[in-house]
Amino acid sequence: MKNKLLLMAAALLATNSALGQKLLTLEDVMYGGDNFYNLAPENLFTTWWGNVAVETTPDEARDLLTGKPVVSVEELNSIAGETIARNGHDLEFPYAGQTIAKVQSGTKLSLIDWGKKAVVCSIDIPEKAANQDFCPQSRLLAFTIEGNLYISDGEVRQITTDGSTDGSENIVYGTSVHRDEFGITKGTFWSPDGKRLAFYRMDQSMVPSYPQVDITQRIASTYTDHYPMAGETSHQVSVGVYDTEDGSTTWLKLLGEPDDYHTNIAWTPDGNSLYIQELNRDQNDMRLAQYDARSGELLSIALEETDDKYVEPLHPIEFLPWDATKAVYQSQRDGYNHIYLLDLSKTPAPMTQLTSGTWVVQSVVGFNSKSKSVIYLSNESDPRRSCLYSVNLKGERHSIGEVDGVHYATLSEDGTRVLDRYSSPAVPRSINLLSTDTGRGKNLLTAADKWAEQGYSVPEISSGSIKAADGVTDLYYRMVKPVNFDPSRKYPTVVYVYGGPHAHNVEASWHWGMRGWEAYMATRGYLLFILDNRGAEWRGRDFEQATFRHLGDNEMRDQMAGVEYLKTLPFVDAERMGVHGWSFGGYMTTNLMLSYPDAFKVGVAGGPVIDWKYYEVMYGERYMDTPEANPDGYARSSLLGRAGNLKGRLQIIIGYNDDTVVPQHTLSFVRACVDAGTQPDLFLYPEDKHNMVGRDQVHLHERITRYFEDYLK
């Protein structure tokens, strides 16, 4: 791959090498780059075998604490009499205390008992099987082929028959529904004992297919992509329960309207009933409903939660391992996402708040069954952090491990131990095996900074806060200064923005969460500024809901507060400011270019929403209601009518096959610009969807960089 930028980078590299500096290239900093993984911090691959922490290597699994081998890949293949495992990282140990490894290749799922030297389970996986979901208890594999659901323990049973097999995807079983909103990621749910399988059925025959074009065919053709747009007819979801013992299927008699949302399915520990968080299409009334798995009848409504803006269920209830009548429930009903204990033995279920404060619980990691406590991540110590805590049922809590950085944790079976991984602004990666009781334990790995080690010029990365446009709210930013920063110079400055809900950009992880491209831009002499505006996640309900029914407005005001701050800095060149963002950030970028045409000289908007009426029902109506209910909000937030405001250089980049923000957004905007006599630039990545991955990501960032080099520098 030869191109101007790389040649220029090579030239710069040569120059700077003379000064003893190496400059980062896109190949170094992008996931798809040739050298990215060589520069990634050192890592350990870990998993749990009951309460034993296990490290996997390509060849084997070993006890993390003792270093003793557990089992080798070779041994498992030898027992199987064929190569079923190719890499130790693929091994799982689902049975505490039993010498059984689970090995899943593309074509076969096996359980090998290396103690008994026996294959205890072997399931052939059909070629087209998708949505695979294995239940260790029943040793059954659920999967889908085309629109139908199947299970197999070696022998395949077809569970449903009216799923679409003609490519129409009109009726689909066993897949994630509601476009993966409401925390939904899958469509099959094994009961705790594995005897019953709850599954989604989605009928989307009434939803038009967006005309996605496949150019790789001899003659281009379209493929199916049912896409319900805001205010239009939505799909209809139902929930079935298959009984593996008698082969019967029961349909739950779901509450509400056909296009309601059926979210966060949770089995009761006895496997006889399920709790579903049922949300109306208007998304402001959620009921936690319990259904009988055998009859499908509604058993109870444990609680109801309403909001004048919206309720967004994102987490299934989780039963206490030591008390089948109680479960934890997450809600931001008091303004911040916190943990509540539900007593499900009563209707409605009495609720006890376990955590509280002007900070949020980011996730429930699990339970310590011995100490009877809940392990969770929160940003109690700093809004940018995600740290590990334990809280008992009295609400007494303590931290676990380092109270800094952004943590990711997995618990042992009984929850007394945790594999805690984190990075912080100063630590690229730290992996620790800790006691959830004491919060202390053993450091397994602290990775070095390979950029610094290998002599690369690393930009100065800092984080701070400013006041939002409301003058009250704190907003956090990250600033990446150009390498060889000279405070007496004025630098071209690029604001990188996302700005939408469910996400944040600034966090107390390694490099304050800096994206590789920012470091690359810093090597090319740009200052980068990234601010999480109101609407972002993990700052509480009001912060998030400040954007309700008028997406873009307060988000932009906050970004402009950031711009005003930048203008106070002597080293920021206010005449050379650019803006770049993707998806919601593409919406923000385009919107900022049109709304504040004198602030930004250059923008690059990726996969932008242009008019919320072209976005999907679930996300779109949550924040905007329907076009019919909120015509003013839709009209004001649409960029189509403001295409004539474009003054600076704006490049819009999309995946030609984007099925998240469909091309109709950008195509309509380009048409509006042509009609208005303005000249945006445009690029599209054929065959790519909403995000570019692999080598395309490198190409994309070369493209984005070139645009700033052409017009901002």
Next chain:
Amino acid sequence: MKNKLLLMAAALLATNSALGQKLLTLEDVMYGGDNFYNLAPENLFTTWWGNVAVETTPDEARDLLTGKPVVSVEELNSIAGETIARNGHDLEFPYAGQTIAKVQSGTKLSLIDWGKKAVVCSIDIPEKAANQDFCPQSRLLAFTIEGNLYISDGEVRQITTDGSTDGSENIVYGTSVHRDEFGITKGTFWSPDGKRLAFYRMDQSMVPSYPQVDITQRIASTYTDHYPMAGETSHQVSVGVYDTEDGSTTWLKLLGEPDDYHTNIAWTPDGNSLYIQELNRDQNDMRLAQYDARSGELLSIALEETDDKYVEPLHPIEFLPWDATKAVYQSQRDGYNHIYLLDLSKTPAPMTQLTSGTWVVQSVVGFNSKSKSVIYLSNESDPRRSCLYSVNLKGERHSIGEVDGVHYATLSEDGTRVLDRYSSPAVPRSINLLSTDTGRGKNLLTAADKWAEQGYSVPEISSGSIKAADGVTDLYYRMVKPVNFDPSRKYPTVVYVYGGPHAHNVEASWHWGMRGWEAYMATRGYLLFILDNRGAEWRGRDFEQATFRHLGDNEMRDQMAGVEYLKTLPFVDAERMGVHGWSFGGYMTTNLMLSYPDAFKVGVAGGPVIDWKYYEVMYGERYMDTPEANPDGYARSSLLGRAGNLKGRLQIIIGYNDDTVVPQHTLSFVRACVDAGTQPDLFLYPEDKHNMVGRDQVHLHERITRYFEDYLK
């Protein structure tokens, strides 16, 4: 409409006004510009009423020679008792010697006899009627609605019933077929007496529909566009004859294979039979076949024409008005397109060549029935010209009118007089009423140069020739020098190119055929160079067929001969050369950028063919044969494999709904560039097809100009 370019142009204008100069803007030079028609040369609107030349004005028609009124719009409306005519330019006078005007509005076709003060015919036109074809003899209007054919004399008769009415366009009647190739422009053919109607039926149910997307719908959707790609299954055409007297339809028993081409339908003067030029799919064997209109039986094969490359019938035979057994036929069988006289009383028809020489007949205008001669246009005097001549059956010829420039002519009923319009490099427009016998007559209008009149700076435009890459063939070019040309300076230079068959860019018309954009670029300091390479029209068979089975190769070699010539000119900056072209010219532009990456710094390719396998059967297989028959030619001429060669800046621009060069070309190329790590730029015009018209044309050329301003200047 505000934008940078216009503001810059305004600034330049202000500067140059001080020097007494006005600079042309895109609004002045583009068809869609606000000021274009104000600067167009003066014109006359003319038509024939038998042998009387008539001028129309918005209010009336008048005798061109005497100036006496013929009839007024007001008078016709008064007779009709309603407003049927809105503009005198809409009037036709189809009946020599009869005081009858034909007036066709969107909803009604009327014949008004202003002498008798009577409406003699009134046909309501249904709202969806397309392909309207009125026969003055029978006073019947043929038209189509959806896929079916109808006729009406006031009362509607449906002729066909199995045409598609479901939007599928699987079966269509009465439309042009074979994608308008082979000179086909329509699908209905009235017999001379108007008693029979021959019509095409096209079955394209076996041809896949290219997925064209309509983004103007609430949710984007596709629409039907059957597009047969080279080497793939083609549509099937048949010819029916409807008898208006007995209501029967006869299907011609056509020769050959189902996917053969049935071109250039011509009725015999007696209306009892038809001649069709039948071409095999391989396009190298054409038979002029006569069919009986009543039985559909083949009556004779008048002639057969073969070629080792291809035969391309483009003109129906035309019967001599004074001898129903003889017709003129055009062929380039001797190497140049010439007129032949066929004696159709014999089989095969004896053929007499009426014109010959190393020049081409461009069109047969008609016949002088009195002198028994054929009136035609040819470039006998200069390959760049199109001048008017008469030839009698002995082959004796004389010129008519000015032997310079490019003429367009219409004959009076008996052909003794001609309305001759031409422009030449020095004459913006000249309209003359001439005798075809003497070649002399009266000048009706000689238009002034409005650009010069209004004080605009007009660039110097010249034409000359160089030798082709073969060292022998003369190639003609046009050169447009920057305004205020200073021979001691070096100018950025843009080669504008088409390069494909069926077209030429350099001709001896006004400004040597300069396109408005070239003048605009000259005002911005660019030198423009336009060369017609081998493969272009009107230079004879070998010149055209030099590209057979390897499109692009010789065309590019010739363009590079042009570049070599440019490099010899001291005022051309060889370091700042750009190239721009559309359609075949987009193919040439992209190909030149990839094949000669050091020659051109910047290219703008519009609607480019990228791989001939994505182009349609008729045009594509004529020049390239099928992908199966010519795999090497397709592989070598494809630009997909050379995407990695891109070095300079290349912007590709397409109509998002291009149904001529479908988007699959450009999308595949962009994908190939991404894979190869090169960075083309891209723009597309949603809702536009192969060409941008109206305001979009102005926007497009602002865009093209900006690209050269950004990267070439």
